[in-house]
Amino acid sequence: MSKDNEILEEFTSKEYEHGWSVNYEADEAPVGLNEDIIRWISSKKEEPQWLLDWRLKAFRHWEKMEEPTWPNVSYPKIDYQSLRYYSAPKQKSKPKSIDEIDPELLKIYERLGISLNEQKRLQGIAVDAVLDSVSVGTTFKDTLSKLGVVFCSFSEAVKEHPELVKKYLGSVVPATDNYFAALNSAVFSDGSFCYIPKGVRCPMELSTYFRINAANTGQFERTLIIAEDKSYVSYLEGCTAPQRDENQLHAAVVEIYAAENAEVKYSTVQNWFPGDKNGKGGIYNFVTKRGICAGDYSKISWTQVETGSAVTWKYPSCILKGDHSIGEFYSVAVTNNYQQADTGTKMIHIGKNTKSRIVSKGISAGKSQNSYRGQVQIMKRAVNARNFSQCDSLLMGNNCGAHTFPYIDIHNSTAQVEHEATTSKIGEDQIFYCNQRGIDSEDAVALIVNGYAKEVLNQLPMEFAVEAQKLLALTLEGSVG
């Protein structure tokens, strides 16, 4: 092995730092999945009848569906009957403010570096913290509600704003959309709900932090973001999970609805437990994310930094229905050891003068497989649609793979579509150049990788960008070569 292979090796082999778990008393559903479990979850959450019916419909459809096999990933068959579909920390009574939340739970989040204590925060970020299946607390609620912004857990939204939930739930990702979306629709436990009224520019970043704690539990949360006319919101999502030997399933759904002139920016730093060095354990991250630019001049922007999960299967998409609407997708996907990622986006151009931009940067190291799968579709009435896609792959070491599957379907002659992709490795000359200037090889790799991913990292809100940069360095630690 050459010298820089050694450095790469060292650089990419750093362990997962959020691998701990905490014991707390939990309220759990029995293991298994059937209509009774769904009724149990629904009654536990005191849901109205229409939502239960919606869940059951999704479940009945799910039973008829087959797990998709087209993604470029392989994992042992999941036994859906051996999972637990609901686990919630026991809280004596519903907390009215952050002060009433069980200090044990707060500690979990503090350990993750996310303080739910409003006063201590320097930056104004409102956080909805979701532990296993339920939301444990949402900060800055009052400040936000003064502006009319609704930011709360999904269960709360069902109780307090049923008309909104009923109107938009499943409008972007129908309950029967795909296998995992159907499963999520049937059993989703909680998640975040966000409503930005007309003309409001949300003054702070909204954030959800997902944490899986319990073992043998699947996490199924559902996020719904509604941005009314001329509103703006930037939304962050973070996630971690304990280090366990068995695989855990995470099948979430995110729906975004952007009305006329609205802009939604959704950023994810995904850091689920990726499994250990030998590929044991880790999260199966099968997520459906989709936004619709329903109104004219609306904009949805997805930014994701994917570093965790054993298997990732995720295609944040934009349906550009409104005229002049814009969809963006910026992604850095890093895979190491035995991780597998099949991720990308779909841009469906329906409206006139719609624009989309895709920047995807894949980095594979160790024995991992990293795939970009994307679709750009220009419908017949999408006059003057414009798309630019760039998907680059960086390979570190010769045991990993990079794959690109772009689908480009054009039905309109005025469309202008460009797609480009490259695959390369970090050149010995580039590392040598840095060495000459006194930068050691490990820092050089971090520098080059960060430079490579910069176009995407620049899209992240500042606090996240710092975290993401560190995370990139961490994930790749020990894989320089």
Place this chain on the structure above:
Amino acid sequence: MTLSLKKDHKLADLFLQAKPESAGPKFFSDLKSKARLVLEEVGFPTVKAEEYKYTNISKKIADSIENPGSPSPISNLEKVEALRDLLDSIDGYQIITNNGIPEEALSDSPEGLFGLHHFTDLDASAIQEIGQIEKPENDAFSALNTFSFSQGLRIDIPDGKILKKPLVMVHYVRADENGACVYPRIFINAGKNSQASVIELTVFLNDETVFVNSVSEWAVAENAHIRHYKLQDGNKNTLEVHNTGANIHKDATLTSVVLSLEAGMIRNNLSIDLNASNCEGNMYGLYLLNGKTHVDNHTNVDHTQPHSQSNELYKGILADHSRGVFNGKIFVRQIAQKTNAFQQNNNILLSEDATVNTKPQLEIWADDVKCSHGCTTGQLDEEALFYMRARGMSKESARALLLYAFAGEVLEKISIEPFKKYCEKLVHERLGGSY
């Protein structure tokens, strides 16, 4: 390529019944039974099969081919005047097939330059190579050809032989009351250090619906350099599926240029295995389509050894209701370090109703490689048009000139002057006429 489970069995059965397994050397009957098994298992692909997602050729065949049998040989072929001028100007060695069956009497076989053999006349070792490069299990239509061809042609270019004149392969096709399905089958073996150019033309003698399903296999030995040109200019009733497989050895090159103009529906599967170091595969294609013509180019390059190179450029201009499909796969295996692979697909849509589906695909397992692909779809540059208009050119000729320049990048890959001139003329007519 994996076979999909989504299948159309009824159609496959129809074709299987149309051709009883012919007798012949044992090897053939074994190969044909294998092809039958494949076809029985996978059937004809429907649009649910990933590889045929945009090209529903099975339905087209089911709808327009009434008789799955093969037509009988055309008589008086020597009197056919079509393409006579072109053939005279190229002055190559002609190799003729008559409704898919090699026509020995009309083909040139100059002593010592190359060998021409019917499959049934081959010796045991030569026959074993048939169906090994383009395997029936690769594709349902490859299996269909393997099952259905009744005679194939093997061309051997001896070691060290440099052919000054091109081989011109002309397939004459005419449907009759016996059927409308034609199955040309070619195996070309280019010996070490040999060089040759092959031009492949198909002449449709009437406008009746025909289905041409060909398989050609290319074994390109060390340091051999082969150029292959294919002109697809039939009529709106032709359905064509061509499977071309090539196996390239050390220091060898294969360059393939496919020009598609007129057809009902064409599917070209081109797959090149770069099985040694320092070998090169070049794939170029140009499709200028109008009416309801549908052309699908699937290419597959497999880099299995270090230091090999592939270049790919496919360009399309689509008018009316036509549809262009491109799927380019590049595989770089783990040991194939220092691979260079480039792939590009550019399309211009001229009408509201034209469609492009393109999928440039890279699958890479080696880290020290340079691979890229690019793909664009757009219109003519308004500013360039304005520039020419400002200099007194009519709108039509300015457009034609720009389109011609776009197409020219592929046309210039043709190195046989008379053939290039002919193709240029066809392209000119296309661009000046309906566009």
